[in-house]
Amino acid sequence: MSGQDVFATWRLDGRTALVTGASSGLGRHFAGLLARAGASVVLAARRTDRLEALRAEITAAGGQASAIALDVTDAGSIASAFDDVVPDILVNNAGIAHAGKAMDMAAEDWEAVIDTNLTGAFLVAQAAARKMAGRGRGGSIVNIASITGFRVANQLAAYAASKAGLVHLTKALALEWARHGIRVNALCPGYIVTEINRDFFTTEVGEALVRRIPQRRIGLEQDLDGALLLLASDAGAYITGAALAVDGGHLVSSL
Numbered sequence: 001m002s003g004q005d006v007f008a009t010w011r012l013d014g015r016t017a018l019v020t021g022a023s024s025g026l027g028r029h030f031a032g033l034l035a036r037a038g039a040s041v042v043l044a045a046r047r048t049d050r051l052e053a054l055r056a057e058i059t060a061a062g063g064q065a066s067a068i069a070l071d072v073t074d075a076g077s078i079a080s081a082f083d084d085v086v087p088d089i090l091v092n093n094a095g096i097a098h099a100g101k102a103m104d105m106a107a108e109d110w111e112a113v114i115d116t117n118l119t120g121a122f123l124v125a126q127a128a129a130r131k132m133a134g135r136g137r138g139g140s141i142v143n144i145a146s147i148t149g150f151r152v153a154n155q156l157a158a159y160a161a162s163k164a165g166l167v168h169l170t171k172a173l174a175l176e177w178a179r180h181g182i183r184v185n186a187l188c189p190g191y192i193v194t195e196i197n198r199d200f201f202t203t204e205v206g207e208a209l210v211r212r213i214p215q216r217r218i219g220l221e222q223d224l225d226g227a228l229l230l231l232a233s234d235a236g237a238y239i240t241g242a243a244l245a246v247d248g249g250h251l252v253s254s255l
């Protein structure tokens with residue numbers, strides 16, 4: 001046996017990982033996971049008081065975490081969030097959805113989704129990449145997109161468009177920033193149960209949706225762990241510009 005220890009490449013000791021939208025759902029889960037992998041985690045959310053319990057939880061488990069205020073739709077907030085932080089890893093997780101008929105959609109609802117999911121993700125990636133390039137040891141950016149970046153769902157026009165944009169943006173940034181040693185990839189979850197959608201999947205419509213997933217089950221937060229760590233760590237050192245679906249086969253469901 002020769003070469004590097006492949007198992008060691010999954011560890012994130014000595015790395016700093018910034019997670020946006022860390023106060024709830026997947027962001028909260030990703031932050032805990034990255035801390036367990038050894039990273040010092042910077043928890044970012046609009047309201048830092050919502051991050052205190054998570055910060056305490058990570059610290060009590062022997063991990064390292066700090067909390068910063070960050071509104072991804074506010075350029076000033078992004079600039080100050082990166083004042084003192086040079087991340088090795090950015091998880092661009094903050095996102096919102098607007099469900100409703102496209103014909104009835106207000107311009108503000110469209111703009112809010114695009115501003116958060118696409119423009120926000122770009123501006124945060126740009127701020128992180130400038131810091132990573134300035135330090136000169138590269139980094140990894142993981143954009144949390146969605147399977148709606150590839151296929152559409154009813155009454156999710158703005159969300160699907162924003163996530164398709166994010167997948168394409170991922171490729172464009174991967175191309176430009178490879179020369180700085182910065183990898184940019186998209187993680188595209190299928191339907192994952194979190195505290196805000198748990199009840200939906202017990203409804204008739206929710207159960208019907210689950211039956212259309214080839215694996216016939218809804219995703220759990222931990223189903224994303226392997227993919228997130230692969231893209232964030234040196235285990236994925238030669239992966240850039242990829243969009244990895246983790247969806248129980250939902251994207252390949254029968255037409």
Ligand code: NAD
Pocket residue numbers: 020021022023024025026027044045046070071072073093094095096116120144145146147188189190191192193194196
């Ligand atoms: P969530 O609503 O629990 O998490 C979204 C987080 O983003 C929240 O903490 C929210 O406060 C934060 N946020 C929203 N606007 C922000 C802003 N302007 N600045 C900073 N933070 C902001 O939902 P979630 O399911 O955990 O979603 C997390 C990400 O995963 C989103 O990008 C979502 O599109 C994506 N995703 C989720 C699923 C799923 O099934 N849960 C599937 C595919 C993709």
